[in-house]
Amino acid sequence: MQQTRCVIVSAAPLAASMKKLLRPGDYLIACDGGYRSTRQILEREPDVILGDFDSAPPPEGTGAVVLPRVKDDTDTHYAAKLAVEKGFSQVLLLGALGGHRLEHTLANIGTGLWLEKQGVQVMLADEDSQLCYLMPGKSLELPYEPEEYFSVLPLEGRAEGVCERGAKYTLEDATLTTVDFPLGVSNETLPGGATITVRTGALLVIRTKKDHQLDR
Incomplete structure (x- = not known):
């Protein structure tokens, strides 16, 4: 089992503040136009560049893995499968939230759930939020963060036996x-x-900065 973490960088906009989330030794997979963010914003050279390159031309002279545009997997999901094949137990998804393609954001959240079901610990992050997953029968500890909200959403239609303790609004069963x-x-x-x-049921847990919160 790999001891380093895999960071998958997709093509959604990436804030410079995301650079602080990287660790020495992270294995970086850049998806499609995500290779630009990896080099220009994260200031790291990707270990693998892959994609069908519908959002950016393939980089020259890098040995990029060019995927067919007609395929079942998104570029990010293909990268997730590669991370599992390589034995990573932790994956950080950057550039996977936001942008002008809402369907890609939703698909990337689904890819994160797929990774969790493979036994991989997953986090998705952007400048304002961090997303993780809670699987049935498990617990998640959230530290006291007065400048954050947290939200819990079911991912597979229905989640039962949900408890939230140590929170402003408690839930019990x-x-x-x-x-x-x-x-x-x-x-x-x-x-x-x-x-x-x-x-029962998988949960998506979202931590969001209060100073970026927009009431709806």
Whole structure:
């Protein structure tokens, strides 16, 4: 099993602040136009560049892996499969949120869930938010962060036995459903931190900076 972490950089806009999330020894896979962000913003040379290059021309002289444009996997999902093949137990997804392609953001969240189901610990991050996953029967500890909101959303239609303790709004053995009643949005941790558990169903946990929060 690899001890280093895999960082997958997709083609959505990437803030310069994301550079601080990198660790020495990270293995970088750049997807499509993500190779520009990897070099120009993260100031790192990718270990692998791959994609169908519909959002940027392939870089010259790099041995990039050019994927067919007619395929089942997105470029990011192909990179996720490569990370699993190489034995990584942790994956950070950058450049996977935002941009003008909402469907790509949703697909990348789905790719993160697929990785979690392969036993890989996953985080997606942009300038304002960090996303992770909580699988059935497991718990997640969130530190006390007075300048953050956290939200919990079910990913597979229904999540049962959801508990949120140490939070401003507590839940005990709650049932969360997908889009018709977003009960788990915009909570806050209390001093001492919060604990989230779920009995059945996968959860998406989103931590968002308050100073970038926009009320809806």
